Amino acid sequence: MNTLARVGTSICTNPETRALHVTASCCKNRAARIRVGKGDRPLTYEQALHPHHIGHRKGWLSQHTSNLMGENGAADRTVEDVFVRRFIFGTFHNCLANEIVIKRRGNMLVVCALMLQRLPPQKFYFLIGYTETLLSHFYKCPVKMEVQTLGDKAVYKYL
Amino acid sequence: MAAHTLNIYMLSLGRMHCHIYGRNVHKALNRATYATALSTNNSSPNKGFPDRGSRGPIIRRPRREEGEPRKDRMPVDQDWTAVYPTAAPFRPGSVPLPVRMGFPVKRGVPPEKKGNLELIKIPNFLHLTPTAIKKHCEAMKLFCTEWPSALDTNVKCDEHFPIKIECKDYVSAGTSIRNPSARIVNLRVKLSSLNLDDHAGKKMVKLLGERYCKETDIITIITDSCPVRQQNYDYAMYLLTVLYHESWKTEAWESEKTVADMEEYSWEDSPSQKNALSTLVRMQIAGEVEGDAVRDKLLGRPEVQEYRESVIRLMNEGESESSILQYREAVKKLLKL
Numbered sequence: 001m002n003t004l005a006r007v008g009t010s011i012c013t014n015p016e017t018r019a020l021h022v023t024a025s026c027c028k029n030r031a032a033r034i035r036v037g038k039g040d041r042p043l044t045y046e047q048a049l050h051p052h053h054i055g056h057r058k059g060w061l062s063q064h065t066s067n068l069m070g071e072n073g074a075a076d077r078t079v080e081d082v083f084v085r086r087f088i089f090g091t092f093h094n095c096l097a098n099e100i101v102i103k104r105r106g107n108m109l110v111v112c113a114l115m116l117q118r119l120p121p122q123k124f125y126f127l128i129g130y131t132e133t134l135l136s137h138f139y140k141c142p143v144k145m146e147v148q149t150l151g152d153k154a155v156y157k158y159l
Numbered sequence: 160m161a162a163h164t165l166n167i168y169m170l171s172l173g174r175m176h177c178h179i180y181g182r183n184v185h186k187a188l189n190r191a192t193y194a195t196a197l198s199t200n201n202s203s204p205n206k207g208f209p210d211r212g213s214r215g216p217i218i219r220r221p222r223r224e225e226g227e228p229r230k231d232r233m234p235v236d237q238d239w240t241a242v243y244p245t246a247a248p249f250r251p252g253s254v255p256l257p258v259r260m261g262f263p264v265k266r267g268v269p270p271e272k273k274g275n276l277e278l279i280k281i282p283n284f285l286h287l288t289p290t291a292i293k294k295h296c297e298a299m300k301l302f303c304t305e306w307p308s309a310l311d312t313n314v315k316c317d318e319h320f321p322i323k324i325e326c327k328d329y330v331s332a333g334t335s336i337r338n339p340s341a342r343i344v345n346l347r348v349k350l351s352s353l354n355l356d357d358h359a360g361k362k363m364v365k366l367l368g369e370r371y372c373k374e375t376d377i378i379t380i381i382t383d384s385c386p387v388r389q390q391n392y393d394y395a396m397y398l399l400t401v402l403y404h405e406s407w408k409t410e411a412w413e414s415e416k417t418v419a420d421m422e423e424y425s426w427e428d429s430p431s432q433k434n435a436l437s438t439l440v441r442m443q444i445a446g447e448v449e450g451d452a453v454r455d456k457l458l459g460r461p462e463v464q465e466y467r468e469s470v471i472r473l474m475n476e477g478e479s480e481s482s483i484l485q486y487r488e489a490v491k492k493l494l495k496l
Contacts, residue, residue, distance in 0.1 A: 045270055058277070059277055063280075064333065065332045066333060073331075073333045076333070099276065101276065103282075106330070107334055107335065112248045112279050114274060120220070141334045150274045153274070154270065156261075
């Protein structure tokens with residue numbers, strides 16, 4: 001009871017003092033990395049390779065000319081990419097096998113997607129047409145979708 | 160109390176065996192002990208599926224099998240331009256090559272092409288085989304005309320078409336195809352190809368300032384002040400016309416041109432001439448009479464002419480090994496050293 005009382009009179013109860021709580025910093029990089037687990041989790045090539053392998057063992061998911069010297073519009077293209085990825089992720093719920101690849105040819109936006117055969121083909125066609133029309137009207141440029149379907153995800157390794 | 164316990168036992172029994180005996184036990188227990196609002200009237204044929212009300216039962220069509228991929232039905236002599244007529248991402252079912260791409264797993268091979276995102280990411284040139292390019296050329300030939308046979312050398316081209324216009328078109332990937340830098344027009348013409356006399360040429364050079372390059376004798380006019388390329392081109396041609404006509408005119412204030420405005424060094428009436436003549440006159444002062452006649456005679460002498468040439472060369476061309484040597488020889492001859 002006495003020790004408890006002493007703890008009770010520490011900084012937190014005294015209203016006129018302040019303190020800073022610190023912990024030891026964890027300098028590990030956690031970006032886009034799936035940590036090693038039991039060995040039963042299947043990973044695609046995209047998930048298995050970490051971001052520092054981009055340019056060495058991985059390609060780029062989105063291609064446009066705005067990041068070249070003297071070109072404009074890099075920020076606009078990035079925002080478009082993010083929106084398109086979220087839109088497609090939500091529209092084709094649970095059907096995407098891998099990340100989406102976005103290519104731009106002139107002012108045309110080509111979205112290349114790998115899908116799983118979870119929906120009947122008629123539903124796929126409807127969703128593809130819906131996406132193309134909606135995004136074309138939204139971005140005022142032709143949007144095309146190139147969809148390939150797989151039976152199941154292509155596993156690269158198990159972690 | 161006894162009846163109550165009996166009911167409880169019946170309840171637990173019912174719960175355990177409900178899945179075997181179906182609805183009947185459930186119903187009996189419901190009447191006895193439960194006070195739930197759940198309706199157990201399961202009349203739909205689809206057990207476990209949500210109630211669709213008046214729409215009727217869900218008709219599940221049998222899953223269609225996927226067809227044979229195109230690569231298995233390709234003859235060896237097929238028309239590849241029909242498979243990839245335009246730029247398209249990589250389709251593993253349409254390309255009959257056993258391509259593998261990616262970093263291999265330890266003691267493994269690169270992943271195969273089916274479901275390989277890396278092959279889709281990269282740009283491919285499957286639509287640009289030599290056959291395809293030949294077809295493109297054949298189609299474009301309808302819109303092309305022959306190069307005129309009379310213009311076979313660069314010299315002839317310059318002679319007939321001295322004005323050269325340069326414009327740039329920009330291709331980029333984005334929602335807009337317009338680029339404001341495409342409005343810039345670059346006009347180049349050689350000064351010697353314009354019909355200018357001595358005064359007009361010098362005035363033109365003064366008017367142009369840094370738009371004229373002396374080494375190559377080319378006038379460069381770059382216009383970008385108008386928003387449209389056509390407007391910039393018209394403005395450049397207008398500038399050239401105005402420069403040409405203005406340089407032919409002689410204004411009243413041009414007569415006030417001083418020695419400092421001169422483009423080239425001229426030896427006549429220069430301090431160098433005065434000094435040389437005065438030196439020569441003093442050299443001969445013992446022998447002959449002074450006067451204008453002496454000056455003219457002195458000017459006529461070949462050594463003086465040589466000195467004049469060397470000084471003009473030094474002043475106009477700058478100091479170099481040969482020009483200084485020439486000046487040295489001329490001075491030696493003049494002063495009879």
